[in-house]
Amino acid sequence: MVLGVILLSVVGSYVFYALAMAYLPGSISDNWMPSRVELAWIGGTTLAALTLAGWVAVRLSRRILTPLNSVAHSLREIAQGNLQARATLDRHAQGETAQLVHDFNDMAKRLQSVTREREFWNAAIAHELRTPVTILRGRLQGLAEGVFSPDAELFNGLLRQVDGLNRLIEDLRVLSLNDSGHLELDLAPTDVMREVSVVVQAFATRLAARGFQLHIDGDVPIPVVCDAIRIRQALMALLDNALKHAQPGALRVRAHLENGLCSLSVEDDGPGLSPDLAAFVFEAFRRGDPSRARSSGGSGLGLAVVEAIAKAHGGCALCRPSAAGGTVFTLQWPAMGEGSA
Numbered sequence: 001m002v003l004g005v006i007l008l009s010v011v012g013s014y015v016f017y018a019l020a021m022a023y024l025p026g027s028i029s030d031n032w033m034p035s036r037v038e039l040a041w042i043g044g045t046t047l048a049a050l051t052l053a054g055w056v057a058v059r060l061s062r063r064i065l066t067p068l069n070s071v072a073h074s075l076r077e078i079a080q081g082n083l084q085a086r087a088t089l090d091r092h093a094q095g096e097t098a099q100l101v102h103d104f105n106d107m108a109k110r111l112q113s114v115t116r117e118r119e120f121w122n123a124a125i126a127h128e129l130r131t132p133v134t135i136l137r138g139r140l141q142g143l144a145e146g147v148f149s150p151d152a153e154l155f156n157g158l159l160r161q162v163d164g165l166n167r168l169i170e171d172l173r174v175l176s177l178n179d180s181g182h183l184e185l186d187l188a189p190t191d192v193m194r195e196v197s198v199v200v201q202a203f204a205t206r207l208a209a210r211g212f213q214l215h216i217d218g219d220v221p222i223p224v225v226c227d228a229i230r231i232r233q234a235l236m237a238l239l240d241n242a243l244k245h246a247q248p249g250a251l252r253v254r255a256h257l258e259n260g261l262c263s264l265s266v267e268d269d270g271p272g273l274s275p276d277l278a279a280f281v282f283e284a285f286r287r288g289d290p291s292r293a294r295s296s297g298g299s300g301l302g303l304a305v306v307e308a309i310a311k312a313h314g315g316c317a318l319c320r321p322s323a324a325g326g327t328v329f330t331l332q333w334p335a336m337g338e339g340s341a
């Protein structure tokens with residue numbers, strides 16, 4: 001704009017005096033007082049410069065001030081609790097201003113989804129706690145009032161509820177530590193196959209009683225760097241799922257090393273996951289058939305914990321349908337610690 005005004009006054013004046021001297025030499029004043037023609041030129045130039053400045057100011061305010069005002073307004077709305085507020089982007093806005101509006105809207109969207117997620121978690125945790133606490137309270141009240149007799153069966157039932165609560169608390173602890181990046185691992189050189197056989201032995205009786213035929217695949221030893229306790233915990237969650245959700249049949253546990261990645265998988269023969277569930281199965285509180293999961297006592301945290309453990313190792317958790325119509329759950333991580341793959 002400054003360049004425009006300078007050009008208008010310097011080049012314009014040059015042209016004006018050149019024309020005036022050529023065609024109207026008498027119209028140029030020869031003292032300090034401008035002539036009428038010169039006054040008209042000065043007035044015209046000032047008006048043109050003001051119009052140019054006004055036009056540029058309006059465009060600038062459209063490009064910068066309107067989006068900034070919109071961001072400021074939405075910011076106030078968000079501060080007052082309306083997380084749906086978004087800044088509007090004028091079609092004239094460009095460059096940094098447009099980027100600012102986009103960044104602000106992304107931040108508002110993220111804030112809204114974090115808040116929704118927190119509300120969902122609070123509701124889900126309260127829901128999961130309600131059943132065991134209600135059962136415990138009912139039984140203890142019955143005992144206190146002499147309605148129930150204090151026998152071993154009753155106490156074992158109470159213990160099962162407390163164990164369930166304990167597991168829920170531990171799963172929530174692992175997930176929240178992982179979310180905040182504080183899930184610390186005790187990494188050490190480990191033979192994965194040794195850990196697999198320890199876990200499988202602990203499940204063997206229950207699996208056999210339900211009619212599963214166990215097959216263990218893998219070279220011995222498979223040397224990797226991992227937190228053995230966490231890997232066992234993940235494998236236990238997968239075998240627990242097979243017990244609770246898979247139909248009796250062959251159950252294959254495989255471990256192998258490939259391209260610096262260690263893969264540990266559990267494959268069952270069915271019934272498999274519906275595509276709807278498969279896409280979100282590693283999310284917390286996701287359950288296939290809520291009524292069936294209710295009866296089996298699951299909270300829907302097992303696979304979220306498996307994924308958290310894989311991620312803490314710098315790896316990932318995967319699930320895919322198996323050839324026999326079941327599901328293969330795989331835990332994968334860099335065999336020599338994070339960064340080796």
Ligand SMILES: Nc1ncnc2c1ncn2[C@@H]1O[C@H](COP(=O)(O)OP(=O)(O)OP(=O)(O)O)[C@@H](O)[C@H]1O
Nearest residue numbers: 241245246286287288289293298299300301302303
């Ligand atoms: N091997 C499997 N076969 C079929 N469905 C499965 C299998 N493993 C998991 N699922 C489905 O995925 C859902 C989520 O599993 P997840 O382990 O996260 O939760 P859960 O087993 O229901 O509860 P929790 O593990 O907290 O006790 C289960 O409710 C079940 O519907």
Ligand SMILES: [Mg+2]
Nearest residue numbers: 241298302303
């Ligand atoms: Mg489970």
